[in-house]
Amino acid sequence: MSGNALLKSVCRAMERIAPLRLAEKWDNVGLLLWDLSRIESPTQCSGRDRVLLTIDLTTSVLSEAIAKETSVIVAYHPTIFKGLQSLTLANPLQKSLLTCAAEGISVYSPHTSLDSVWGGINDWLAQGLLANPQDGDIEPLVGQKLHPTTGEAEGAEGRLVTLSQPIDIRELERRIKSHLKLAHLQVGYAEQSEDVAPLRGVRSIAICAGSGGSMLLGKQADVYFTGEMSHHEVLAAVAAGRNVILCGHTNTERGYLTILAERLKKELGSQESKDEGVSSDVEVLVSQKDQHPLQIV
The missing domain is CATH 3.40.1390.30 (NIF3 (NGG1p interacting factor 3)-like)
Structure with a gap:
């Protein structure tokens, strides 16, 4: 050929x-x-x-x-x-x-076209967090990207998983390790204060493949799940009451x-x-x- x-x-x-x-x-x-x-x-x-x-x-x-x-x-x-x-x-x-x-x-x-497209890397990461397809909903984290001619949504930046029932963060860690075939994760647990109610299990997870600090910070979710974040991004996240799970940049891809x-x-x-x-x-x-x-x- x-x-x-x-x-x-x-x-x-x-x-x-x-x-x-x-x-x-x-x-x-x-x-x-x-x-x-x-x-x-x-x-x-x-x-x-x-x-x-x-x-x-x-x-x-x-x-x-x-x-x-x-x-x-x-x-x-x-x-x-x-x-x-x-x-x-x-x-x-x-x-x-x-x-x-x-x-x-x-x-x-x-690269990022494969992150955003429906059925791409971010959807693959999100699906790995569900015990079964009916276990929760997967939605765009940031606004949808539309086809220039048809106007149909083709993808979006990041994903937000909302579980049907809350799970313990240890169970979430287990699911991520199993899905990505990893023995270890880096985890930052949310700081608790009078302004931040203690988490009674994990219900929502914000996802970004690769390096997700700039996309995830400020998003409403119990957990930020990505490959890597900078030191100060992690500090800001846990101070805001978010748990952080990091897997290594390319391990999420x-x-x-x-x-x-x-x-x-x-x-x-x-x-x-x-x-x-x-x-x-x-x-x-x-x-x-x-x-x-x-x-x-």
């Missing part, structure tokens, strides 16, 4: 899964790196019908992509976030980008990659993709080298 057909189909399939218009204004999403020579000479990509999914494009993930003869990397976090004034092999990130270009590997990033792989494989197997010349033999792989950069020792 031509690299041109696969790359175009991956971009179109990802757009159907997580429209780039849902990304935050500050974000840098979409096709960030591609090899024009391979697009213009499709035969050069013959036999490399593999797409690799990762949270971060680290040197280990890049080595894995090369070893597996990957044609396209879908890296959740943008490999290029701010404008580059120069490119040098002395910088590890820039070296990875230059290596991708030399190897003919294209890089696509969905990585588990979704297996779901994304299934959705992308299905989209690439659609009739639309077949009409674009995409082979039914395209492999969509989840990186085995992608991991949280910090370890608990």
